[in-house]
Amino acid sequence: MNEHISTRVDSPHAPVHAGSGDLYVTMGAQLQDPDRPTFRRLADDHLGWLRKVLVAPAGMGAARHMLTDTGTVILDGPPGSGRTSVSRVLLREYDQGTGVFHELLPDEQDELSLSNPALVGTGDQLLLDLSAATAVQWAAARADLSALRKAVHEQHAHLVVVMPYGHPLDPDLQHYRINIDPPDGLEVFRRHLRFHGVAYEPDPTVTAFLAESRPMREIADFADLVRRAREAAADEGFAQWCTTARKARDDRRAETARLVAELREGPQRALLITVAMLHGAHADVIHRAAQLLLHTLKFLPDEQSVLEGKDLAERLAEIPAGTGPDGHVRFTELDYDAAVRAHFWDHMPDLRQPMGTWVVHTVESDDPNVTRALRNSLVARLAEQYLRTGRGERLASLAEDWSTTTTTRTTSQARLEAAVHALTCGLNDPAHGRNFRHWIYLWCAQRQLRGEFAQVLVQVCADVIAASHPDQALFRLYHLARREQGTTRALQALCDLVATSSRLRRRLLDRLARSPFSAAELRIFLSACDPVPLTAPHDNGSTLIEENGARESLTIGWRAVLNDLSHAEWHPYAERWLHSAAELGHRGDPLLDLLVAAADRCGGHRGTAFAELYASARAAERSAPHSAARATATTDLLLQKISTAQDLGPSAAPLSTASPGGTAP
Structure with missing residues (x-):
């Protein structure tokens, strides 16, 4: 029932480049984890939880009916009434697997304007949360709402707008306004x-x-x-x-300050910080982590026999904390750990940098009691202090540093997971999420990435940003994919994302068509132009390959492929198109037409392109997964289309890749 709802990841698995040319980054393999959650499951899990705890406020039924009847509802109501929670639950009810959830952010990097019809895909669930918008932002959004509603209607999508409380609404939009009153x-x-x-x-x-x-x-x-x-x-x-x-809930600042003033010894304070940061951890973890903190701070305790010193129970009683029957350590007062963390962070600023070092060393512990959940909570507690005090950029830099291999250390899986979780905390913070999305864009698109940081960014984009901002994830993964070398992890994540939405595939194809194709971008194009989703009918019966814009993007891309890559490089992808065309029968004609149109634009390479397409068709006959007769018929049909493009008669001789001068015989 939170007005600021965000996707949560409980178990997730720099110098500026000022020169010219591409930057290539190599990503390691440590973050490969088949059990880690995908962005779609994370979003579904969170929305499922929200639906279970939501008490329907007055107006929710009317909002549901309005959304059903018109595809649009504008929610109004005082802050704290649950408007944003209602909006997300309503949109979940209209998730029929044909679109994606998309939180609209029209003024951010790579986000389309609200009036752009490309913003809406078939069956999408769109949230425009303007509950905290200024008068200027709200006025700009109102001007575009009519165009947005039209696109939503045409695409059988659903749109929920959360308007700022107390602001005006245009007369033509009043019909869609539903007031949400707080529930009991x-x-x-x-x-x-x-x-x-x-x-x-x-x-x-x-x-x-x-x-x-x-x-x-x-x-x-x-x-x-x-x-x-x-x-x-x-x-x-x-x-x-x-x-x-x-x-x-009481303010414990004075109480905490008195306790810290009484604890003058370094080991006492180290134990106090450790229990606060690892609250609820096993006593063995607390003991070793406190020793590690002293070592990190270069504190040299007096030499003393193990038997002569205070045992852990006595030391815990001083702070005050204790070990329960399960062997786990907790303060005797509820939420005392949060007050201790805030005190040391605010009043001992020299601790902040070494705390980051201590946290990452702690998460790398091989102690079986240091579970993934404990590692994540430790990172989250550190991130909380950075974000609470407005130091989000330092947290982002820390995540990058954790991902970097140096001459004295390697980048472990635990380090990479800690970096992912730190960035996730920043992305999910209502006050800092926008900044983190911007910094991640700069990393993906412009900056030279060190160590294993690229794979951290791949996971954050695919599993966190994509859950609610798929367009932003799309372009960040695109930049990572065009720069990666020695791995295809970003490319695979990009393909997985566009597989969820024809609209996202359309946007990627359009972006590629408007770029000068590098070798990396040609690889992205070939991976993104899978013929199966291109020929899958939408609800209105049309297909992506039949749309003028997508068809033009595909033609431009295939022309670059035929011109710039060798036949051996592009043949497997053309073969897949030819097999799909054979399987679809007459519905596969657009695939053949597009390949021929792309070859026809190849200028001086035109004849060779036609001949190589024909050679691919002949080879595809031998590897056809279905009827050999269909494959042969597809080759004959392709030859007819090539002959027509070359103004040759239907009786023209078969093409040969050995034709002199690259022209058809």
Whole structure:
């Protein structure tokens, strides 16, 4: 029920280039993980969770009917009413597998204007969240909404607009406006408790908390605090859990400052920081991580026998924390760890740089108690401090540094996963997400990438950005794919993304057609022009290859392929087109027409291109997966089309790749 909803990844697996020419980067193999979640599953999982915890506010039913009847709804309502959550749940209900979820950001890099029909694909679910827009931004969006609604209607898509509260709406748009009123706070609280498996009981602490008008996100956070209080003290009962949760909301800055002032010894403070950063970890992890922190800070403790020093239980009692029956360490006060983290970050700035070093060394631990979930929570807690204090750029640089191999260290899988998670935290932060998307664009498109950072960017683009901003992911992966060398990971991620949407494939083909084709871009083109999705009918019965714009992009691309690559390089892709044409029968004619049209534009290479196409058709007959007769008929039809293009009669002799001068005999 959060007004700021973002995709969460729980288990994810620089100098500026100022010269000319392409930059090539080599990516390692450490991040290969068949179990890591895909961007589509991440988005589905998050929206599924949101649907379970959402209490339908007044107006949601009317919004659902409006979206069904017109394909568009404009949500209005006060901040904290759950408007954004409602918008995402509504769009999930119209996900029929024919389009993608797309959060529109018209003023960001590589985002089309709202009036551009290419913004909308068949069956897409579009969210335009302008709840925090300025008057100028809202006025600009209103001017384009009519064109956007027209494209949505034509593509059988669905659009939800969240308008800024209290701003005007044009008369012709008033019909689509639905007011969202906050749902009952107690029902929201109970729904979240039920999701956490906590039974609700009437309690004065809850009554007092809900007596004030609260945003939905605060109620959800309070329910989560109650859940955590139960986990810390299951035997205390609901009333005490609520009291503990309410106390955890208090400002603890003064209390934390007093404790730190009392703990004057380095090992004491190191243990305090360690428990705060690894809260809930096993005692063995806490002990070793505290020692590692002292080593990172170059602190030299007095030599003392193991038997003479304080044991861990005594040291934990000083901070105050303790080890539970499960062997895991926690503070005795709920959410005390957050207050400790904030205190040291704010009041000991010299700790910030070594903390990054300590975190990445900790995630590389081979201790079996250092699980992936623990590594992710440690990175997230560090990222929280950078983002809370407005130092997002330093967090981004830290992720890059973690991905870089030096003469004294290699880049482990744990380091790369930590870098992915750090960038994910930045991308999902409402205040910093835009900056992180911009920095990632600069890395992908312009900067020389060091070490294994390119593969980190591939995963972040494919599994995080693509979940809600597929166009931005598309072009970032495109830049990575055209620059990669020695691997095809970015290219594969790019192909996986365009496979989810004809609109994205259309945008990629258009981008390629407007670029001077390098060898890398020709490889991207050949991978992106798979004949199966190009000839798959949309809901209206048309196909992508029959669209004028896509057809022109494909013709330009194939012309560059026939002109610039050897026959051996492009033959496997042409063979796939010829096999598809044979399988489709007369519906495969557009594939043959396009190949012939591309060869016809090859200028002085025209005759050779025709001859090589004919040779590919003959070779395709021998490898045809279906009827040999169909393959032969396809070759004959191709020859007829070539003859027509050359103004030759139907009885023209077969073409030969050995024809002198590169012309047909």
